[in-house]
Amino acid sequence: MFLDFFLLLRQHHLPVTLPEYLTLLEALRSDVAEPTIDDFYFLSKTTLVKHEQHLDLFDRVFGLFVTGRESVGAEGLPDIPPEWLRDAMQRSLSDEEKAALEAAGGLNALWERFRKLLQEQDERHEGGSKWIGTGGTSPFGAAGYAPEGFKTDKGAPGKGSGRALKVWEDRAYKNYADDIELNTRNLKMALRRLRILTREGADNELDIDGTIDRTSRNAGMLDIQMQPSRQNRVKVLMLFDVGGSMDEHIELCNQLFSAARYQFKHLEFLYFHNCVYETLWKDNTRRKDRIPTWEVLHKYNKEYKVIFVGDASMSPYEITAPKGSVEHYNEEAGLVWLNRFREQYPHLVWLNPMIPAYWSYTQSIDIVRKWSGNRMFPLTLNGLTGAMRSLKNPKVTFDV
Numbered sequence: 157m158f159l160d161f162f163l164l165l166r167q168h169h170l171p172v173t174l175p176e177y178l179t180l181l182e183a184l185r186s187d188v189a190e191p192t193i194d195d196f197y198f199l200s201k202t203t204l205v206k207h208e209q210h211l212d213l214f215d216r217v218f219g220l221f222v223t224g225r226e227s228v229g230a231e232g233l234p235d236i237p238p239e240w241l242r243d244a245m246q247r248s249l250s251d252e253e254k255a256a257l258e259a260a261g262g263l264n265a266l267w268e269r270f271r272k273l274l275q276e277q278d279e280r281h282e283g284g285s286k287w288i289g290t291g292g293t294s295p296f297g298a299a300g301y302a303p304e305g306f307k308t309d310k311g312a313p314g315k316g317s318g319r320a321l322k323v324w325e326d327r328a329y330k331n332y333a334d335d336i337e338l339n340t341r342n343l344k345m346a347l348r349r350l351r352i353l354t355r356e357g358a359d360n361e362l363d364i365d366g367t368i369d370r371t372s373r374n375a376g377m378l379d380i381q382m383q384p385s386r387q388n389r390v391k392v393l394m395l396f397d398v399g400g401s402m403d404e405h406i407e408l409c410n411q412l413f414s415a416a417r418y419q420f421k422h423l424e425f426l427y428f429h430n431c432v433y434e435t436l437w438k439d440n441t442r443r444k445d446r447i448p449t450w451e452v453l454h455k456y457n458k459e460y461k462v463i464f465v466g467d468a469s470m471s472p473y474e475i476t477a478p479k480g481s482v483e484h485y486n487e488e489a490g491l492v493w494l495n496r497f498r499e500q501y502p503h504l505v506w507l508n509p510m511i512p513a514y515w516s517y518t519q520s521i522d523i524v525r526k527w528s529g530n531r532m533f534p535l536t537l538n539g540l541t542g543a544m545r546s547l548k549n550p551k552v553t554f555d556v
Contacts, residue, residue, distance in 0.1 A: 158184070161221050165204065168217050172204045179203050193222060361385040391422040393456050393501075397466025398427050398440055405509040408535060409465060412507075424456060430470040431490030432497065433481060449493055453500050461547045462497060464506040468524040468532070475523050494527055502550060505543040506532040512539075512556045530554060 158181060165172045180203040188199070197218060205214050359382035366381035373379075394416060396409060416423055426436040426447065435446035473480035475490045498504060506528050508521070515521045515532075525532045530553035531546050533539040539554065546552040 161200070164221055165214070165217055168213060170204070170210055170213060170217065171206065176204050359383055389422070390420060391456075391460045392416065392420045392424070392463060393452075393460045394423065394425045394463045394465060395432065395436070396425065396427050397430060397464075397468075399429050401467055401469050402509075405467065405535075408509055412465065412535070424460070426452065428466075429483060430466075431474050431481070432493045433484075433486045433490055434488065434493070449496075453496060458501060460501060460503075462501040462504040463543070463547075464504070465509075465535075466506070467508055467510045468506070468521045469510065469518050470520045472519045472523060475520055491523070491527065494524075498527065503547045504528065504531065504550075505546050507535050507540065507543060508532055509535040512554075515556055 158177075162172060162177045180200055183199055183203060184196075200218070201211070201214055205211060361383050363381040363383040366383065367379065370379035370381055371377065394413070396413070402409070413425070416425075426438060427440055427443075428436050432449065434449050436449055436452060437443050437446050439445065471480065471482075474482065475494075478487055478489050479485045480489065506524060508515070510518075510521070512534050515525065521532075529550070531543075531550070533543040533546070533554045542552060542554055546554075
């Protein structure tokens with residue numbers, strides 16, 4: 157039974173491994189959970205699911221498994237004794253619902269009637285009081301009016317009395333995907349992919365492997381070895397586009413900035429509008445206190461990973477032409493300054509909060525994408541993950 161469950165998960169491309177399956181079996185043998193559907197669901201999900209984006213798929217496959225793999229015949233029913241359901245149901249029923257259940261002969265009688273009807277019924281039935289169907293008063297089916305019973309159609313719109321004793325496959329999680337927009341819950345995890353851990357400083361951490369090795373070489377006499385703790389030494393320079401069309405992305409950029417401040421010990425940040433020119437600024441409330449871009453290029457060396465954050469949506473002349481800026485008469489084109497950044501920092505990416513499907517319709521975005529060598533990534537979970545990989549390996553690019 158459980159091997160079929162494991163194979164069904166693998167068939168639907170859930171990354172479930174054999175050691176995890178063996179762990180699940182060991183947990184079942186150890187009686188860490190009660191023999192109920194709900195407890196088996198939570199135990200198997202805890203043991204087998206490693207990432208939240210797989211929760212929805214796991215729920216659907218689990219529902220497929222316990223309902224007989226989409227079979228409606230009696231032979232397709234899972235071999236689940238009624239007592240597996242009784243305790244969980246009794247806890248969730250009101251006194252009125254318990255009385256209605258007892259009036260029907262109890263859960264055992266209801267279960268046996270359900271099995272017999274499945275064996276006898278050979279066609280769809282709508283309305284009525286006996287067969288399994290829809291819109292009737294039978295205790296079995298969907299969208300009916302019986303005060304007690306089983307709901308058999310997970311896709312039914314729920315127009316009945318809503319009193320089914322068990323709603324199979326009532327998924328509690330909505331789908332997760334790689335293209336969802338970021339939030340504080342998953343943003344920090346994506347940024348962690350850029351960590352470069354090194355051991356520097358005083359020996360303040362126990363070296364377990366070294367201690368075991370030296371103790372073994374010392375005829376069993378304990379020889380404790382220490383080592384410096386691992387520190388994230390990556391250096392990041394973030395340049396944020398502010399104002400104009402970026403106003404609608406303020407909340408997302410705030411979350412990105414907060415997560416970056418939490419994740420990177422060596423983080424520097426500056427602001428620009430639309431495109432980089434001869435000056436940048438550190439404080440938007442004191443925007444007149446500008447920092448020469450040449451000073452930035454000389455202050456931060458090539459060890460820094462540079463992350464531009466902006467929608468790159470502007471007039472093409474703001475990038476390609478001198479005096480093209482909407483704020484001042486810039487003597488050199490924005491593309492000249494962008495090229496200087498590209499020459500100074502080999503590890504550079506551009507994060508764009510705009511949906512990638514719209515990129516090809518904006519000429520300025522296309523210019524910036526080509527300038528970055530297709531290292532412009534969307535501000536989504538998948539996009540930020542790709543950007544962090546690209547900062548480690550510039551050959552990693554993003555194609556729309």
